[in-house]
Amino acid sequence: MINVQNLYKKFGSNLVLNDISATIKSGEVVSIIGPSGSGKSTLLRCLNLLEQPTSGTVLINGVDLSAKGANIDRSRQQIGMVFQHFHLFPHLTVLQNLTYAPIKVKGLKRAEANEQAKGLLAKVGLSDKAAAYPSSLSGGQKQRVAIARALAMEPELLLFDEPTSALDPEMVKEVLDVMKDLAKSGMTMVVVTHEMGFAREVADRVIFLDHGTLVEEGSPADFFDNPKTERARDFLEKVL
Amino acid sequence: MNLDFSQIVPYIPFMLKGIWTTIQFVIVSIIVGSILGTVLALFKIGTVKPLRWFADAYTSIFRGTPLILQLMIIYYSVPQLTGYDIEAFTSAVLAFGLNSSAYISEIIRAGIQAVDKGQMEAAQALGIPYRAMMKDIILPQALKNILPALMNEFITLTKESAIVSTIGYLDLMRRAQVVGSDLFRNFEPLLFVGFIYWCMVMVLTVIGRMIERRLKLSD
Numbered sequence: 001m002i003n004v005q006n007l008y009k010k011f012g013s014n015l016v017l018n019d020i021s022a023t024i025k026s027g028e029v030v031s032i033i034g035p036s037g038s039g040k041s042t043l044l045r046c047l048n049l050l051e052q053p054t055s056g057t058v059l060i061n062g063v064d065l066s067a068k069g070a071n072i073d074r075s076r077q078q079i080g081m082v083f084q085h086f087h088l089f090p091h092l093t094v095l096q097n098l099t100y101a102p103i104k105v106k107g108l109k110r111a112e113a114n115e116q117a118k119g120l121l122a123k124v125g126l127s128d129k130a131a132a133y134p135s136s137l138s139g140g141q142k143q144r145v146a147i148a149r150a151l152a153m154e155p156e157l158l159l160f161d162e163p164t165s166a167l168d169p170e171m172v173k174e175v176l177d178v179m180k181d182l183a184k185s186g187m188t189m190v191v192v193t194h195e196m197g198f199a200r201e202v203a204d205r206v207i208f209l210d211h212g213t214l215v216e217e218g219s220p221a222d223f224f225d226n227p228k229t230e231r232a233r234d235f236l237e238k239v240l
Numbered sequence: 241m242n243l244d245f246s247q248i249v250p251y252i253p254f255m256l257k258g259i260w261t262t263i264q265f266v267i268v269s270i271i272v273g274s275i276l277g278t279v280l281a282l283f284k285i286g287t288v289k290p291l292r293w294f295a296d297a298y299t300s301i302f303r304g305t306p307l308i309l310q311l312m313i314i315y316y317s318v319p320q321l322t323g324y325d326i327e328a329f330t331s332a333v334l335a336f337g338l339n340s341s342a343y344i345s346e347i348i349r350a351g352i353q354a355v356d357k358g359q360m361e362a363a364q365a366l367g368i369p370y371r372a373m374m375k376d377i378i379l380p381q382a383l384k385n386i387l388p389a390l391m392n393e394f395i396t397l398t399k400e401s402a403i404v405s406t407i408g409y410l411d412l413m414r415r416a417q418v419v420g421s422d423l424f425r426n427f428e429p430l431l432f433v434g435f436i437y438w439c440m441v442m443v444l445t446v447i448g449r450m451i452e453r454r455l456k457l458s459d
């Protein structure tokens with residue numbers, strides 16, 4: 001599904017991603033963890049080209065996203081993204097947030113899009129908020145709407161960048177629960193997270209980044225209980 | 241001190257007509273300035289280097305030289321270069337439209353750039369094409385930052401419009417001068433049109449406040 005080969009990313013002279021190669025299979029849930037500044041967000045953003053890699057390739061279903069002349073908008077339709085700070089469209093209602101892209105980009109009829117959006121809102125437990133504006137929602141509700149908005153494009157892959165770290169503690173669970181449901185339903189997910197509990201419980205695989213290098217990867221059980229590298233052990237000691 | 245407003249009474253209709261000439265020219269200038277200003281703003285935030293360079297140079301020139309000089313250059317140089325006379329109205333609209341587009345483009349650019357960067361990223365991540373993103377997601381949000389500043393620019397333009405009296409366009413200001421030289425009294429007609437300018441600016445100010453209040457409500 002995703003194939004990252006020898007990915008490098010520099011900001012000026014600052015090497016942020018150093019020769020990353022990784023494969024993510026369809027239906028897999030992969031957690032990216034690592035210390036602050038290790039390049040987790042940058043790696044995630046390279047997957048839908050919000051960040052242009054300095055070199056290397058990103059293949060989505062065999063299509064090279066970073067190639068010249070690639071239809072990025074088209075590929076991005078297959079890749080949903082959920083941000084730390086939600087980034088809902090504040091001037092649109094919750095329902096319009098969900099229907100705008102399907103109507104505009106995929107050419108859905110308004111009635112179809114509304115129907116689908118209502119189904120998604122029910123799925124994330126927010127049926128009563130369709131007519132509300134984002135500013136009237138709590139953080140947890142905003143993030144659930146953001147997930148529903150991404151799902152409305154029926155993506156094959158969902159990227160999450162620390163989806164719960166801007167939330168009050170009591171709202172973390174409602175968002176994680178939605179994500180768990182998604183994982184169970186077979187959605188392919190790449191999740192940058194500080195929630196080690198979530199990574200351990202839900203992820204099929206953990207990727208550990210440090211200073212822009214992919215230091216270690218493996219099943220959650222192996223990684224959390226038997227980290228192979230010194231750096232991973234240090235990190236886990238600090239966060240667990 | 242002897243003020244005598246009775247003498248200007250016969251001239252009042254003549255001066256009041258200036259309201260329309262002034263408004264006419266201000267409105268056309270605002271339209272020209274807004275359209276050009278939007279285009280320039282899009283150049284400035286776009287990724288095409290030559291267009292960005294052009295828009296920056298344009299802004300720098302029109303903000304860096306006196307408006308009255310730009311007006312004179314257009315009014316006198318067009319006949320000299322092309323052999324065609326240019327009407328006072330046309331050169332006034334050109335000068336004010338071109339000049340205010342420089343200011344307006346800065347207002348719009350700043351307004352767009354004040355929109356949270358995450359909005360653009362969220363739109364891109366959904367695969368929304370650039371034009372649709374600008375039109376439906378970014379610009380509606382930028383309008384909140386833009387409208388109050390834009391009203392200010394329109395007020396400035398209304399007041400500065402008095403400059404066109406220097407090329408003989410029969411606006412409010414020019415009419416006051418005509419009446420003044422007819423009567424050999426300048427003070428009264430000047431006060432009279434001064435009051436009219438003030439009223440026009442007040443109307444714009446009130447409209448601006450109303451817009452601002454409505455924008456706040458929708459937050």
Ligand SMILES: Nc1ncnc2c1ncn2[C@@H]1O[C@H](COP(=O)(O)OP(=O)(O)OP(=O)(O)O)[C@@H](O)[C@H]1O
Pocket residue numbers: 011016034035036037038039040041042043
């Ligand atoms: N747009 C940018 N311009 C310049 N440097 C950047 C940019 N984005 C990120 N960086 C730098 O790249 C490095 C990695 O950043 P990144 O955001 O990917 O880390 P992260 O692992 O997501 O950290 P965190 O856990 O704090 O979110 C940091 O040193 C950061 O300062």
Ligand SMILES: [Mg+2]
Pocket residue numbers: 040041042161162
């Ligand atoms: Mg990050």
